[in-house]
Each structure stands twice: as structure tokens, then as C-alpha cells.
Amino acid sequence: MTDPLHSELLELAQEAARRAGELLRDGRPADLAVAATKSSPIDVVTEMDIAAEKLITDLIARHRPGDGFLGEEGASSEGTSGVRWVIDPLDGTVNYLYGLPTWSVSIAAEKDGETVVGVVAVPMRGETYHAVRGGGARATGAWEGERELACRPAPPLDQALVSTGFNYVHEVRAHQAEVAARLIPLLRDIRRGGSAAVDLCDLAAGRLDGYYERGLNAWDVAAGDLIAREAGALTGGRPGERPSRALTVAATPGVFEPLQTLLEDFGAWHD
Known part of the structure; x- marks a missing residue:
């Protein structure tokens, strides 16, 4: 039987990833520019990274105000519930900046330090991947309905x-x-x-x-x-x-x- 908490976290992560993905896909300005740099001048942040993280954290905080956050663009709080959200609002920022399709929204939920839920939305492919600890991994979008994921058999x-x-x-x-x-x-x-x-x-x-x-x-x-x-x-x-x-x-x-x-x-x- 699925843990009710895990089901709640999965549904919330899926909704947050969907909304952030739509924001990034549909709201990308034609004149998108670098807002800041991180480790070097070519490791960039855009205003859309920041906006997507705010959308995700605001949505989750409304539903679960006691949870903590760790986000790439600065979201950081301890929380009181034992649940922490680990968020990359735009993984593949340079691809996004150049208009390449390989970028994603990545949201994981930890319970007492162990990752129990993971969702990765890839909007330009129309795909979303998700997993619950002990429950397998699945994808939706590019295939008809939902399909279970499995690695390829190992080659030499x-x-x-x-x-x-x-x-x-x-x-x-x-x-x-x-x-x-x-x-x-x-x-x-x-x-x-x-x-x-x-x-x-x-x-x-x-x-x-x-x-x-x-x-x-x-x-x-x-x-x-x-x-x-x-x-x-x-x-x-x-x-x-x-x-x-x-x-x-x-x-x-x-x-x-x-x-x-x-x-x-x-x-x-x-x-």
C-alpha cells in the first residue's frame, strides 16, 4: 500500500513541476538574458530560473507550510515537518538560454534525510518522469498513457x-x-x-x-x-x-x- 504522505508529496511535486515547466516553456522572453553568474562567467542564471523557483516554493509552501527547502537559486529553510524539498527549477540553463530543448524542472522530496519522491519534467519533449521510493519509476507524455521505466539490459x-x-x-x-x-x-x-x-x-x-x-x-x-x-x-x-x-x-x-x-x-x- 502506498504511503499517504508519499502520495501527497508526489501529487504536489507533479503539480509544481507542471506549472514551472509551463512558465518556462510559454513565458520564455525573446530577449532572454543572463541575470547573474555562479561559478564562472559561463555558469549562468536567467530571470526565468529565479521565477520558476519562486513559483515552486510558493506553491509548496501554501500546501505544506512546515516543510523545508533546498533550491539552486537560493531557497533554503529547515522546516519543522521532517520533509525537505530539493529543487532545481531549471536544470540545463545554458541549453534554455540558447533555445535548445534539453532542459528540465527537477523536484525531489526528502523525508528525514532520505529521498522518497522524485519528479523531472522535460517540457520540450512533453515528458514527465516520476518515482516513489520502493514503488518503481514511470513516465508520461510522449507515450500513450503512463509507462513503467526500466533500464536497458547491460551490454559489454x-x-x-x-x-x-x-x-x-x-x-x-x-x-x-x-x-x-x-x-x-x-x-x-x-x-x-x-x-x-x-x-x-x-x-x-x-x-x-x-x-x-x-x-x-x-x-x-x-x-x-x-x-x-x-x-x-x-x-x-x-x-x-x-x-x-x-x-x-x-x-x-x-x-x-x-x-x-x-x-x-x-x-x-x-x-
Whole structure:
């Protein structure tokens, strides 16, 4: 039986992601400009990131005023209920800025520190992914009705399609390029989509065999990590560790272990 709290959190996350996605898709100004930068001049925030986060937090706070928040664009509060929302209102901001379709709204709900609900809306695909801890992962939109998600059967590593992302700090991205150059001859190929949340959902949907990235924050992966795991993927960081800023790895079983080993050997986590 589904936990009533989890059902409530899922419904609220889906509604918030839908509304934020509509705002971002339909309200994107023709003259969209950079509102601020984060880690470097090419790591940007637009006014739409900020507006989407406000929409999400305002909606959730009206329904659940005791909950806490952790959001990429500054939402931060402890709350009193034991529930915390981890929000990336626009994952893939540079794609959005340039008019590319691979961006998403990512909303996760934690209960007592454990992620129990994850929703990722990908408006330009017309898709929404969701998962409840222990209840599997599903997607709606591009398919007729709702479908259950499952990772692809594991291929040999040299036939695996793996996605990654690159940091916006020059020294870090240069090192990431070196790691990718060493990996490419050992894989089918590498993709770079530009949204960690979308990459994790593509893994869950069987469109990728693996994904890795260095330098991610909790809001980048909270929802997508749960969706991938509920679809059968393994996720982690360095061997024996959980996903972290040092390294996030996710892959179908059979690809995860050799990919994680190679990333460790190549120093993909290097600070």
C-alpha cells in the first residue's frame, strides 16, 4: 500500500513541476538574458530560473507550510515537518538560454534525510518522469498513457552509450576532457546532453547505458537519482560511496561496476 504522505508529496511535486515547466516553456522572453553568474562567467542564471523557483516554493509552501527547502537559486529553510524539498527549477540553463530543448524542472522530496519522491519534467519533449521510493519509476507524455521505466539490459562496456557533463570552471573542465578522451575508445560513445536530471531519466528510460559527472550538487541529482534507481539502475560515487560533488555515477547493472572502476582509475573525481 502506498504511503499517504508519499502520495501527497508526489501529487504536489507533479503539480509544481507542471506549472514551472509551463512558465518556462510559454513565458520564455525573446530577449532572454543572463541575470547573474555562479561559478564562472559561463555558469549562468536567467530571470526565468529565479521565477520558476519562486513559483515552486510558493506553491509548496501554501500546501505544506512546515516543510523545508533546498533550491539552486537560493531557497533554503529547515522546516519543522521532517520533509525537505530539493529543487532545481531549471536544470540545463545554458541549453534554455540558447533555445535548445534539453532542459528540465527537477523536484525531489526528502523525508528525514532520505529521498522518497522524485519528479523531472522535460517540457520540450512533453515528458514527465516520476518515482516513489520502493514503488518503481514511470513516465508520461510522449507515450500513450503512463509507462513503467526500466533500464536497458547491460551490454559489454565497449558497446555502452554513456553520457556526461562538464563543469564551468576552466581547470575542472580541462581535466574532465582528459578523462573523457581516455574513456571514448573503451565505450560505444559518449553523449553530452546538458541536463543531469534528463540524463538520469534517459538512463531510466533505456536511452543510455550509463552516466557520470563530477561537481554536481544535491539539486542536480536528487530526483533523477531516485528515478534511475527505481528503474533498476545502480548509482553511487567513488567505490563504496554515495553520489557526491566528487563524483556521481549511474548505470545499468553490468555497466556500473566497470565504468566506476575506470573512472576511479582515471581520477575522474580529482579535486
